[in-house]
Amino acid sequence: MTIYFYGADEVPYGCFSNFSAHSLELDGHLWPTSEHYFQAQKFIGTRHADLIRRARTPLRAAELGRDPSKPLRRDWDRVKDDVMRRAVTTKFRTHADIRDILLSTADEEIVEDTTTDHYWGRGRTGTGKNMLGRILMRTRSQLRTEVQGSCGRSG
Numbered sequence: 001m002t003i004y005f006y007g008a009d010e011v012p013y014g015c016f017s018n019f020s021a022h023s024l025e026l027d028g029h030l031w032p033t034s035e036h037y038f039q040a041q042k043f044i045g046t047r048h049a050d051l052i053r054r055a056r057t058p059l060r061a062a063e064l065g066r067d068p069s070k071p072l073r074r075d076w077d078r079v080k081d082d083v084m085r086r087a088v089t090t091k092f093r094t095h096a097d098i099r100d101i102l103l104s105t106a107d108e109e110i111v112e113d114t115t116t117d118h119y120w121g122r123g124r125t126g127t128g129k130n131m132l133g134r135i136l137m138r139t140r141s142q143l144r145t146e147v148q149g150s151c152g153r154s155g
């Protein structure tokens with residue numbers, strides 16, 4: 001059965017949201033959420049990126065990241081999927097409890113259930129690209145391989 005998620009407070013799959021309170025270390029900094037990391041990468045190397053990293057909430061990070069007066073890095077469209085992959089993989093590698101939740105979904109389809117985002121989610125008509133869901137599913141396969149590998153080594 002397809003798994004839908006959106007709000008970070010939903011149990012048990014709210015942890016799939018980038019707004020969930022799971023910190024990660026990447027590129028020499030600690031990020032309060034994967035949303036902080038993702039949004040800051042749009043402005044990497046600028047003061048605006050630092051501001052985003054220090055935002056009090058993921059919503060504030062997203063608001064700052066969507067500020068139309070701030071120019072995006074020029075290659076953003078080309079790199080944004082990789083940025084999201086890095087954020088999501090690191091988040092689920094860091095926190096064993098949510099890694100287990102992700103692995104518990106076996107091979108079910110995972111869909112970000114948002115009517116407003118046709119790229120990262122399923123969008124208004126349900127035909128969106130669901131890139132975040134796809135990245136979560138890919139991360140799941142990767143982590144499954146890693147977990148199996150480490151079990152094999154120790155046992």
Ligand SMILES: Nc1c(N[C@@H]2O[C@H](COP(=O)(O)O)[C@@H](O)[C@H]2O)[nH]c(=O)[nH]c1=O
Binds near residue numbers: 007017035066132
């Ligand atoms: N979950 C969630 C959102 N969706 C998230 O927004 C991010 C994409 O941002 P952008 O590329 O700037 O549009 C990505 O992490 C997507 O999952 N947006 C929200 O305003 N509230 C929320 O609770």
